[in-house]
Amino acid sequence: MRRPAIPWRSRRFWLVAALCLLLCLLLAAGGLLALRGDWRYRLSLRLRRYPPPELTVLSAEGMTARPLDELLADPRVTVSAELLLVNGSHPVPDGFSPDLTDEGGCPMLPAALEAFRRMNNAVREQTGTRLYVLSGWRSAAEQEQEWLSGGEQLAARPGYSEHQTGMALDVCVLGYGGMSFLKTDAGRWVNNRCGEYSFIIRYPDGKSEETGMSYEPWHLRYVGAPHAQLMMESGLTLEAYLELLTPDTLFRSGEYVILRTAAQTVPTPDSFSSCSVSDDNCGYRIFTFQLCEG
Numbered sequence: 001m002r003r004p005a006i007p008w009r010s011r012r013f014w015l016v017a018a019l020c021l022l023l024c025l026l027l028a029a030g031g032l033l034a035l036r037g038d039w040r041y042r043l044s045l046r047l048r049r050y051p052p053p054e055l056t057v058l059s060a061e062g063m064t065a066r067p068l069d070e071l072l073a074d075p076r077v078t079v080s081a082e083l084l085l086v087n088g089s090h091p092v093p094d095g096f097s098p099d100l101t102d103e104g105g106c107p108m109l110p111a112a113l114e115a116f117r118r119m120n121n122a123v124r125e126q127t128g129t130r131l132y133v134l135s136g137w138r139s140a141a142e143q144e145q146e147w148l149s150g151g152e153q154l155a156a157r158p159g160y161s162e163h164q165t166g167m168a169l170d171v172c173v174l175g176y177g178g179m180s181f182l183k184t185d186a187g188r189w190v191n192n193r194c195g196e197y198s199f200i201i202r203y204p205d206g207k208s209e210e211t212g213m214s215y216e217p218w219h220l221r222y223v224g225a226p227h228a229q230l231m232m233e234s235g236l237t238l239e240a241y242l243e244l245l246t247p248d249t250l251f252r253s254g255e256y257v258i259l260r261t262a263a264q265t266v267p268t269p270d271s272f273s274s275c276s277v278s279d280d281n282c283g284y285r286i287f288t289f290q291l292c293e294g
Helices: 008-035 037-047 068-072 110-127 140-150 178-183 185-197 227-234 238-244
Strands: 056-058 064-067 077-080 101-103 106-108 132-135 168-172 199-201 219-222 250-253 256-261 265-268 272-279 285-291
Touching: 037 178, 037 185, 064 068, 068 077, 068 265, 068 272, 101 110, 106 110, 106 132, 110 185, 110 199, 110 219, 168 178, 178 185, 185 199, 185 227, 199 227, 227 238, 256 265
Parallel strands: 077 272
Antiparallel strands: 056 250, 064 265, 101 106, 132 168, 168 219, 199 219, 250 256, 256 285, 272 285
């Protein structure tokens, strides 16, 4: 038996009603996004398209091959751990003991502290808000307490936490910590521009399969220059960035030359003002030469 045909006017009514409902939903969503800067920011992250990092492959021709021991004895060279990978499969190396400085009860590496001071000054100038450090370095016992109280969704197991390196900071502004950090101008500023101050958002949105951790917009990791800007501008995690640095290949980024190698002889630019040497916890050292101007 055939169903009676729906009159055109009835079909038009329901079509108009559906369009009106859709318009109301869109307006409501737009209103919420206008009110919630954190939602708006997270949506922009999902829609953002990142360019590849600005790295140029260099030839070692014209460079001096120097024995590792000789290079490490050069007064221009500093041994650091800024690119040390610590995650669920790369524990803090045995015997690792960072040389910490304590400010306000939040110990951290001196280089990280100096970079944080510069960034905090910029945040205050740009947003009128001050950043606070909720947590810096943690001992293994302190990390165990964090792990037991928060579980693996909120804290890494002791021995597998960046906080044990002295290079990780949990930051907030007064009254806004955790995910609510993104509700503030300062929080969004930090998430956009921390790379300019040698920090990265260590656990970015949508990258939990790489990092093993869900998005933490408050968790900063000091990695030094130019690595922080390269990672942030290209949307790379520390894991992905280290994979990008093909061993025994020289890369240049601006005034920096970068080499990841396990070799005992290192091709060295003839004219450099400083060099940072970091173990990556994957069997390689990363040499970051800053070239002399001119």
